[in-house]
Amino acid sequence: MENEGKITPWEVEGKIDYERITKEFGLKNIDDELIEKIKGFTKEMHVLLRRKYFFAHRDLDLVLEEAKTNGFFLYTGRGPSGPMHIGHLIPFVFTKWLQEKFKVNVYIELTDDEKFLEPKRRLTLEETRKWAYENILDIIAVGFDENRTFIFQDTEYIKNMYPLALKIAKKINFSTVRAVFGFRNETNIGLIFFPALEIVPTFFEDKICLIPAAVDQDPFWRLQRDIAEALGKRKAAQIHSKFLPPLIGLEGKMSASRPETSIYLTDDEKTVREKIYKYAFSGGQPTIELHRKLGGNPDIDVSFQWLKILFEEDDNKLKKIEEDYRSGKLLTGELKDILIEKLVKFLQEHQRKREEAKEKVKEFKYDGKLAREMWEKIFE
Amino acid sequence: MENEGKITPWEVEGKIDYERITKEFGLKNIDDELIEKIKGFTKEMHVLLRRKYFFAHRDLDLVLEEAKTNGFFLYTGRGPSGPMHIGHLIPFVFTKWLQEKFKVNVYIELTDDEKFLEPKRRLTLEETRKWAYENILDIIAVGFDENRTFIFQDTEYIKNMYPLALKIAKKINFSTVRAVFGFRNETNIGLIFFPALEIVPTFFEDKICLIPAAVDQDPFWRLQRDIAEALGKRKAAQIHSKFLPPLIGLEGKMSASRPETSIYLTDDEKTVREKIYKYAFSGGQPTIELHRKLGGNPDIDVSFQWLKILFEEDDNKLKKIEEDYRSGKLLTGELKDILIEKLVKFLQEHQRKREEAKEKVKEFKYDGKLAREMWEKIFE
Numbered sequence: 001m002e003n004e005g006k007i008t009p010w011e012v013e014g015k016i017d018y019e020r021i022t023k024e025f026g027l028k029n030i031d032d033e034l035i036e037k038i039k040g041f042t043k044e045m046h047v048l049l050r051r052k053y054f055f056a057h058r059d060l061d062l063v064l065e066e067a068k069t070n071g072f073f074l075y076t077g078r079g080p081s082g083p084m085h086i087g088h089l090i091p092f093v094f095t096k097w098l099q100e101k102f103k104v105n106v107y108i109e110l111t112d113d114e115k116f117l118e119p120k121r122r123l124t125l126e127e128t129r130k131w132a133y134e135n136i137l138d139i140i141a142v143g144f145d146e147n148r149t150f151i152f153q154d155t156e157y158i159k160n161m162y163p164l165a166l167k168i169a170k171k172i173n174f175s176t177v178r179a180v181f182g183f184r185n186e187t188n189i190g191l192i193f194f195p196a197l198e199i200v201p202t203f204f205e206d207k208i209c210l211i212p213a214a215v216d217q218d219p220f221w222r223l224q225r226d227i228a229e230a231l232g233k234r235k236a237a238q239i240h241s242k243f244l245p246p247l248i249g250l251e252g253k254m255s256a257s258r259p260e261t262s263i264y265l266t267d268d269e270k271t272v273r274e275k276i277y278k279y280a281f282s283g284g285q286p287t288i289e290l291h292r293k294l295g296g297n298p299d300i301d302v303s304f305q306w307l308k309i310l311f312e313e314d315d316n317k318l319k320k321i322e323e324d325y326r327s328g329k330l331l332t333g334e335l336k337d338i339l340i341e342k343l344v345k346f347l348q349e350h351q352r353k354r355e356e357a358k359e360k361v362k363e364f365k366y367d368g369k370l371a372r373e374m375w376e377k378i379f380e
Numbered sequence: 381m382e383n384e385g386k387i388t389p390w391e392v393e394g395k396i397d398y399e400r401i402t403k404e405f406g407l408k409n410i411d412d413e414l415i416e417k418i419k420g421f422t423k424e425m426h427v428l429l430r431r432k433y434f435f436a437h438r439d440l441d442l443v444l445e446e447a448k449t450n451g452f453f454l455y456t457g458r459g460p461s462g463p464m465h466i467g468h469l470i471p472f473v474f475t476k477w478l479q480e481k482f483k484v485n486v487y488i489e490l491t492d493d494e495k496f497l498e499p500k501r502r503l504t505l506e507e508t509r510k511w512a513y514e515n516i517l518d519i520i521a522v523g524f525d526e527n528r529t530f531i532f533q534d535t536e537y538i539k540n541m542y543p544l545a546l547k548i549a550k551k552i553n554f555s556t557v558r559a560v561f562g563f564r565n566e567t568n569i570g571l572i573f574f575p576a577l578e579i580v581p582t583f584f585e586d587k588i589c590l591i592p593a594a595v596d597q598d599p600f601w602r603l604q605r606d607i608a609e610a611l612g613k614r615k616a617a618q619i620h621s622k623f624l625p626p627l628i629g630l631e632g633k634m635s636a637s638r639p640e641t642s643i644y645l646t647d648d649e650k651t652v653r654e655k656i657y658k659y660a661f662s663g664g665q666p667t668i669e670l671h672r673k674l675g676g677n678p679d680i681d682v683s684f685q686w687l688k689i690l691f692e693e694d695d696n697k698l699k700k701i702e703e704d705y706r707s708g709k710l711l712t713g714e715l716k717d718i719l720i721e722k723l724v725k726f727l728q729e730h731q732r733k734r735e736e737a738k739e740k741v742k743e744f745k746y747d748g749k750l751a752r753e754m755w756e757k758i759f760e
Contacts (some may be wrong), residue, residue: 113542174565189573193572
């Protein structure tokens, strides 16, 4: 089983077989029909959806139905265990796009408690809170609507969530979290309780909740759907993303604890260039001569995959890059240069907005329209 | 094993063998030497201590040492699952006496979360919060110093406790709470986490914490003492009370869910009289003639035991009652009348103070000197 890949919220290892996951987790594929339905609302189509980086869902069709009547709300989050990399940003980029197109509220949870409780992180609570602040800057930089977005971290917002967390927790026993999350007798009692706090925000509004997130968070949502109706509440819908492949190859997800596998959102041009040249796994041939003769393999080339997932939105341009690489006309170094140029431009823009975000933290956490409303509410 | 009695924070059954408990839990008896030491501070001696209703301790000698230098603080609490009866009040009566004699701070936790999470209670969170309010009135009526006492309930004070609760929770795993509390795979994840929140207040001050409480809470304190030093904090000291025997006999503890076993703090004179006449287990003989001839047995007579524990402070008077009952001179009805008179007087006074307490709730929870300080603090 070792090579089959492993997915829990705290571990993603090996080669990820997304078809198998879809089946195993009981998800539905995002097919062209559904994409057309979305387009009916959004007019244009986000590259992450068009290229099926968001590949699977639950009840997204229902969300689109309700979009016409009751409306819906968006919920996503971040475990603040370290600096954010490109892969971490993707669900936020997509969530922001959905917010813009549907004009809905977005709730973003920073689980500073969870990342402290997770033993292998070896982080103090002070550290996870510091990372929460740093990560919030990156999240704000994505461009959310400050009056329709509430960013909160568990240790600060706990009082407002705790009564509902208790009601959720009362419906979940140890057997269940052992089966769903792989908890063991050695798991600490904080982490055992934590799932209740990740579920609370799915009930923040009486509307249906849509969660855009990486697929490793799915166990929380399966649990949410098991207990929602017994609490007189609604099952949440999900739209699941794949993982951005690590620089060093297509397996697993990027890990902030292995710096060479990631491009951080704070990396400068020089660092990006060095990392891509040195670490980005190449589908090219060992020598220029061989490459010209045999061509490269874009399917396993990380630089090409990154362009495909996010950085080259133009289908025609992407197709030309793919053909030229496959034919040997485009060399690995040249392909990397294309990615580097896009990446550096993206990061420079992001870093500029990240600086501006420092002035907006209070707005998103406390003073914006939605934030003010949320601090008045106690969820029960 | 069934007749040996069972003690956890959520279950007390059968005959309680306090000697066995003392040994098993690793407690020390409160002996005359220690009582003399206490008297060195307090001058007079509380009847609950003199008659060894508070029968065992951990580190009480250490607390008395520190009373001369650093000082100490008191912590006790109440699970608000229903109306309070006489037995529930006893630790508060004693804690109040200690506060008065030592001039120290008292922290009183209302575990509205725990009583909601405990499945067999079948209480809603709304109900446990309503009981928290009702119980707080009884607690205030005991006469605590409103500037040295902080009464808080978990769902309200959670934000201030949560960071420290996380640090505590990270040190405790499922195996441990299974062994200490008898939790099972079917236990809900809220109750599994809860012990962290009962431990937090033991660290409210940098001084040593002394906990006067019924002995069924001891598992929490054993856990506290196991982890305190790893958190760079102090082990709490305890002084343990027995249970007030239920009206219907000397086994177990009074249970608010079986009204006939308890005298509620809100019972009126008529109810008290009826309950004592009807239910108070008697050590007397079946007929007056036999009683005059053979005498009664005060050792198993609940009315006598209640007088001994709390209601007849005068040792000489108590001795005369005992002798007269044993000789047959005092009839069961007469013994019951003695108790009823004391009890009714106590309850009338308590109920008067309970009415006045309604004006003081805000003071103890939010506005008193200690309360104001506590709302400013986040424990980490």
